[in-house]
Amino acid sequence: MTPYYSDDLVTIYHGDSFDVLPNLSGIGAVVTDPPYSSGGAFRGDRAMAVTTKYVNNDTLAYRPDFAGDNRDQRSFLAWASLWLNAARQASVPSAVLCSFIDWRQLPTLSDAIQAGGWTWRGVAIWDKGYGRPREGGFSNAAEYVLWGSNGPFESHEVYPPGIFREGVAQDKVHIAQKPVDVMKWVLGITPPGAIVLDPFMGSGSTLHAAKSLGLRSIGVEVDERYCEVAAERCRQEVLGLVA
Amino acid sequence: MTPYYSDDLVTIYHGDSFDVLPNLSGIGAVVTDPPYSSGGAFRGDRAMAVTTKYVNNDTLAYRPDFAGDNRDQRSFLAWASLWLNAARQASVPSAVLCSFIDWRQLPTLSDAIQAGGWTWRGVAIWDKGYGRPREGGFSNAAEYVLWGSNGPFESHEVYPPGIFREGVAQDKVHIAQKPVDVMKWVLGITPPGAIVLDPFMGSGSTLHAAKSLGLRSIGVEVDERYCEVAAERCRQEVLGLVA
């Protein structure tokens, strides 16, 4: 299995997680932002191309669609259970799991986490500070991080807040790109020295944050364009071009 | 059906919601804070008395336990589906629903809301500011409001925030008592002139908030001690003794 990119702390594999994960082991933390398969109450809405259904202005439409975001509820449950189990198989006992999700798929992902063999231990909240206002109803201004552990929980001396407020990322390359400070907050429960795995790497924010915390990390991404984006971020860090 | 208490805006019934709700109609908003049946990963923890499992010192033990907080997952789903359906039967078309819940029962309540015939439309977050710390993991510093509508959603010109920050109530009579400002925030999506129903009234914070917004409200509570507490709050308001 040849990495698409590697340096002293980061390894990137280009491929489908279902192909790559069985070859990995020793993971101490799975931290990821999978495709939500959300974005609409109707099947037709979910099946639209990502840049059409989530983006309401033209300036952002150049960003490539990402794959795997068109599943209905039952397929999402089955698919998520499978990758969560595969990630757990690659993990050490007491490894931690953190997965982003939106409100609509939160219940399904909580089922999938448990179906995948993880113990679900809580919900953390990323408060984006601003959501699209909704006439007559509550705006959706948050995303959620469901977290758990592979069997018994081994605590270490950190007390990260359960709610973290931070605006959405600027200059996004990926439509769902998370700010690095948000990823550093989530990585706060990573055991010391653990290897971090992101099976849906996207533009590599998880790896970027892990690196800045001195953690080794592995990213897997099916879309080669994003592999290149993430690799380039790593190269610039190596060269000291990025803080 | 004789009210336990009534004045120009508030009516309180002492009894089980399953007995009282079939006699009600014309409800425009169901806003409530039901027993969560939460309190731990172990069945034994859930089965403990409320004041034992949620409270860890003696000075607060004077607050009476409340009933119905000891269901397991499957029973909670069945029970919640039934009261949600009963509340919906008492409601007008496009009535809104808001129910508090904690992280552990959020997925189950979202199922129950849909099983009870409501359309689930979102999650709002009460940010309590701080939670009991948890070594090595994220503290749970929030409770959630699942909201929806009885069929099509009829919007009106309000834009309430999806996240509301407010510390826990002081001088609580009920262990799960919500601050009045939190209830006023939740009531923000109530259609103008709607009658508000709280099938698990407790100490009556929902009614108190509704009254302060000029809304008519109906509360149902199975524990007569809390009926008296809520009625007394209403009487003091009538006398102008409470702001």
Add this chain to the structure above:
DNA sequence: GCCGAGAATGAATCCATCC
């Protein structure tokens, strides 16, 4: 009235014991 120190509090959680 202001400030600082100390105490109280939290819709918990985990685990060792005891039946």
Add this chain to the structure above:
DNA sequence: AGGATGGATTCATTCTCGG
């Protein structure tokens, strides 16, 4: 074996009280 019980533990925030 499995359910029930009791106790230790955590710290940010708020409250209380004295100076």
